[in-house]
Amino acid sequence: MTDLNLNLEQLNQKLHNLENRLNSLEQSRELEKHPNPIKNGVQITGALEIPEVQKLSLSTQKLVEIYQDVPQLLTSYAIEVTLTADSYRGNTNGEIFLERSGNTNYWIIAQDNCNYWLLPKKNLKINIHKLKSLKSLFRFSEQPLENITEFTLIKPALVSLLPNGQQWKLERLGILFLSNGSQSAQLQSALELTNQERERLQTSLEEFNQNYQKSQSQIEQLTQQISQLQQQFFQLTAQKEQELLSLLKTKFEIFQQQIQQTEEERRELLTEFKQLYEEHQQMQLDIKQLILPEVKQVENNLKQETNENLDISETIIQPEEPKYPNDLSNNLREIAQNLTIPADTSAASVSNSASWESVKLLQTLIGHTEAVQALAISSDNQILISASFDKLIKLWKLNTGKEIGRLTGYSRFNCIAISQNQQMLVAGSDENSITIWNLFTTQKTTFTGHSDWIRSIAISPDSQTLVSGSRDNTIKIWNLQTGEFLRTLSGHTGAVLALAISPDGQTFASGSADHSIKIWNLHTGQLFYTLNRHSSQILSLAISPDGQTLASGSSDNTIKLWNLNTGELQNTLVGHSGRIWSVAISPNGQTLASGSEDKTIKLWKLTTGEPLCTLTEHSKEVYEVAFSSSDSNLSSSDVGLILVSGSRDHTIKIWKSV
Structure with a gap:
């Protein structure tokens, strides 16, 4: 025990x-x-697993193209990785390692040839911290860091898979082009054009090689035929010997010429391909210099030389019917004779009897060969002016529908206006310029300053001030009488598609592709406020005769009514099934007209938004609607206010209330 x-x-x-x-x-x-x-030491839990990697059978160049155009196609093949902590801190003796991670900035794509390519994630947002890791993986030109917002992949980085199957080592730096948004878009556009040209030439070269190989095959067949003929020749009699020799010689010379010609064509094509390739390389090196301004300067110089040599910027077309004077000045004088000094056309003098609940089509004017884009009516209601994509401005007698004159230019017209005093006819076009015709003196003037198409114009009620809106996102204000440029207003981030000046000439509204409406002081350029309730681009604007209501038509298929003084949204009119290309308010301030992509014209009660009627006679989109201020110059049977409309169906229609 x-x-x-x-x-x-x-x-x-x-x-x-x-x-x-x-x-x-x-x-x-x-x-x-x-x-x-x-x-x-590390704690290992479980066996080391090297996951299966999907590999792509693509060239490096094709991989870059897919990455630029449709990066979502690469997501199922991409391995998401990030820098290891030691590599980010620089504790790896100059070598760079990457590892799998859930929160990543980079992709690795494997190729069939066992190459692994490293690319930035397409949605990578560049900041000062991410630039540090980018510099360790890619080469790119130095630029001010605050200006860098986007990148373009030129060449991916090369990495190698380590034996552990979970990490990669950087073998060769990639190449990125860092830029702001506009530089990136221009680089991408230039590269796409160059790649398209290179692919076209490559296709041509491949077709030529196929033809060349076919010719070689034909030569081999010919050689065999010659050999056979030579064998037959030795078997022929002496009488046939000379004939066969001559035949063989002729065929051989023909094929020899074909071979020589084919070889010359091949050399020329190879030379052209080499030249294009060298130009492509040079373009990639010089693309950051952005040569577009120089190209535009050359175009302007060429246009100026053409105007000086040919003087065809405006001509009078002389069809069989009607007959026009040979001289432009005479034509304008004839037009001016149809005009009168305007009387008082204020809203108070306009009849209030027209309700527009019932409408009659008076006539259809045919003459343009392309879409009718813009309309204007002289203040005395005698002359209707139309501008079309067919590069013509036509002048019509409103009460008869007769064509009385026409003007033409180099490019299509997008907008027109005539001054209240009926002296100045103004047009904006795709030439980035504004053309003014003085109907009393026949003098023509051109305003330049915008860098893109003119999309909208408006003239103040006193005929002194011109406002222009352009696809360059700016608004410019001019003295219409002297031609003096007054100021540029910037604020919109999209093309300025619509303008409207208040009846008192103090304020004006601008509508843009950036979905906004801005209210400005006409004389100082001060911005009062911005309206942002539309969900798409603003295509048209109109202000009521009392200056209280602003109507706006949009690509969101709606019309909105605003209090011009406060900016308060008063009503939204729904009924069209397409974009609202144009809105107009009747001189009595009671009726609103709208023209739409859905091929219809709708008339509304302005105060309540109640729909009055729908006009369906046009066969294509309605681009413009306009009211006349009176019907005193029309025939006595046509009592009631007049509405005109222009459409992509090439016609102008004149309507009246019944």
Whole structure:
């Protein structure tokens, strides 16, 4: 019994010593004082697995093209990786390593040839911290960091898979082009054009090689035929010998000429391909210099030389019917004779009897060969002016529908206006310029300053000020009488598609492709406020005769009515199934007309938004609607206000309320 107790005490002592040893080991491990520490050790749980990687059978150039155009096609093949912590801190002796991660900035794409390419994620947002990792993986030109917003991949970086299957080592830097938005778009456009030309020439070269191989095959067949003929020749009699020799010689010379011609064509094509390739390389080197301004300057110089040499910027077309004077000045004088000094056309003098609940089509004017884009009516209601994509401005007698004159130019007209005093006819075109014809003196003037198409114009009620809106996102204000440029208003981020000046000439509204409407002081250029309730681009604007209501038509298929003084949204008119290309308010301020992409014209009660009627006689989109201020110059049977409309069906229709 004593021996048993002694053994138990010894066993307990050993257990106690073992517990102390284990506690010591745990404390040493926590304090990194283990007698035999393992530096940089990791705990492995489970077997090392190298996941299967999907590989693409694509060239590097094709990979870059897919990445630029449709990067979503690469997502199922991409391995998401990021810099290891030691690589980011620079603790890897100059070598760069990447590893798999859930929160990543980079993709790795594997090719069939066992190459691994590293690319930035397409939605990577560049900031000062990400530039540090980008510089360790890609080469790019130095630019001010605050100007960098986008990147374009020129060449991916090359990496190699480490034996552990979870990390990659950088073998060769990639190439990125860092830029702001406009530079990136211009680079991308130039590269796409160059790639298209290169692909076209490559296709031509491949077709030529096929034809060349076919010719070689024909030569081989001919050689075999010659050999056969030579065998037959030795079997022929002496009488046939000379004839066969002559025939063989002729065929051989023909084929020899064909071979020589084919070889020359091949050399020329190879020379052209080499030249284009060198030009492509040079374009990539010089693309950051952005030569577009120089190209535009050359175009302007060529246009100026053409105007000086040919003087065809405006001509009078002389069809069989009607007959026009040979001289433009005489034509304008004849037009001016149809105009009268305008009387008071204020809203108070306009009849309020026209309700527009019932409408009659008076006549359809045919003469344009393209879409009728814009309309204007002289303040005395005698002359209707139309502008079309056929590069013509036509002048019509409103009460008869007879064409009385026309003007033409180099490009299509987008907008027109005639001053209240009926002296100035103004047109904006795709030539980035504004043309003004003085109908009393026949003098023509051109305003230049915009850098893109003129999309909208408006003239103040006193005929002194011209406002123009352009696809260059700016508004310019001019003195219409002297031609003096007054100021440029910037604020819109899209093309300025619509303008309207208040009847008192103090304020004006501008509508843009950026979905906004801005209200400005006409004389100072001060911005009063911005309206942002439309969900798409603003295509048309109109202000009521009392200056209280602003109507806007949009690509969101709606018309909105605003309090011009406060900016308060008063009503939204819904009924069209397409874009609202044009809105107009009747001179008595009671009726709103709208022309739409859905081929219809709708008339509404302005104060309540109640729909009055729908006109469906046009066969294509209705681009413009306009009211006349009176019908005193029309025939006595056509009592009631007049509405005119222009359409993509090439016609102008004249309507009256019944």
